[in-house]
Amino acid sequence: MLQEKTVFLSFNSQEDLDSKACQFIMERAELAIREKGSFLIVLSGGTTPVNVYKLLAKEQINFEKWHIYFGDERCFPLNHLERNSNIAGSIWLSKVNIPKTNIFIIPAELGNIDGSLSYEKILDKNKPFDLVMLGLGEDGHIASLFPNQKWDNSKQVISVSNSPKAPSHRISLTPSRLSNTEEVLFLISGKNKSYAFNQWKEGNDLPASLISAKNKISIMSYDLI
Ligand code: 6PG
Secondary structure, X not given: OOOOOEEEEEEOOHHHHHHHHHHXXXXXXXXXXXXXXXEEEEEOOOOOOHHHHHHHHHOOOOOOOEEEEEOEEEOOOOOOOOOHHHHXXXXXXHHOOOOHHHEOOOOHHHOHHHHHHHHHHHOOOOOOEEEEEEOOOOOOOEOOEOOOOOOOOOOOEEEEOOXXXXXXXXXXXXXXXXXXXXXXXXXXXXXXXXXXXHHHHOOOOOHHHHOOOOOEEEEEEEOOO
């Protein structure tokens, strides 16, 4: 079931969605920095957010107070091109003035178990995120939390060893940690996501249904039927 405070924004083109998402993120950052002196954002993996990251890389703003976390990571070697942190790093984070000490990469090169234990120590459970970005898989997964799988929601970070989306070994934040945030932003594009999205809206038990936020969940979509 969708959380009460959910806002739907449907766009007529991917470009419009990307542009609005970029503006939305910058507005949240400005607000958080004004109120708390920093902006803690969790980046989503996959391909949907790539153009938003590229747009953010072009923004002439001060990124110094941005603190970057990741919702999940694929267990590949450190410099593997398909690591979510390398995707965001190559097209955005390496091109702006975010201090390296403000980028908290999930150490997936340690393996799913050691990497998850290490990231668990890095995250401060008493420090809510300001914005968590998430995508939606065709099967309704979010981050590396897949349908019909179990995980210890008392933790902030878990190891995954049977991901149906390659690679099988991953590290993911839990639904409870992803929900410990002021706001959530879902970016969902493509007819191939429609079934999962409608299942979620109709209240079916999907990982996406486990996500909540202190203030609001925004769902920006394009080309869902
Ligand atoms: C990953 C992501 C995953 C992704 C969805 C949607 O590691 O692949 O964390 O959760 O967000 O699978 O992926 P697309 O945006 O590529 O459709």
